[in-house]
Amino acid sequence: MKPPSASWLTDLLYELCVFPAGAHDDSVDSVTQALNWMARQHCNGLLNYYAEEAEKVMQATAPPPTPKPRVWSEQIRTIAMGIPALADPGELQDWIQFLERDGESERLAFARMQRAAPVSATVQ
Numbered sequence: 865m866k867p868p869s870a871s872w873l874t875d876l877l878y879e880l881c882v883f884p885a886g887a888h889d890d891s892v893d894s895v896t897q898a899l900n901w902m903a904r905q906h907c908n909g910l911l912n913y914y915a916e917e918a919e920k921v922m923q924a925t926a927p928p929p930t931p932k933p934r935v936w937s938e939q940i941r942t943i944a945m946g947i948p949a950l951a952d953p954g955e956l957q958d959w960i961q962f963l964e965r966d967g968e969s970e971r972l973a974f975a976r977m978q979r980a981a982p983v984s985a986t987v988q
Contacts, residue, residue: 934962
């Protein structure tokens with residue numbers, strides 16, 4: 865909305881819009897010099913504000929990252945099926961933390977695998 869006392873605003877906007885093809889560019893030079901000076905003086909608080917708001921919108925509308933598919937060792941798969949085996953303690957801890965986050969889908973995958981190819985092992 866144009867302020868009532870800014871009779872020059874229409875001319876300024878026109879000059880900015882037709883640059884560089886317009887007959888005059890004095891106002892464009894002045895505006896760009898003022899913006900450059902403000903940027904050097906760290907007076908671009910409003911520009912930073914809009915940049916931060918735009919970043920928030922981009923993050924809010926971005927799809928969540930797709931989790932990387934996990935490949936577990938045979939020892940971990942064996943433990944998951946209830947059969948004791950030796951496993952690397954670090955991998956076992958990683959697997960436990962993964963199950964706490966996404967356990968249901970992993971349990972379903974193990975159940976499908978177990979139905980497809982039953983594991984026969986002797987418990988000692």
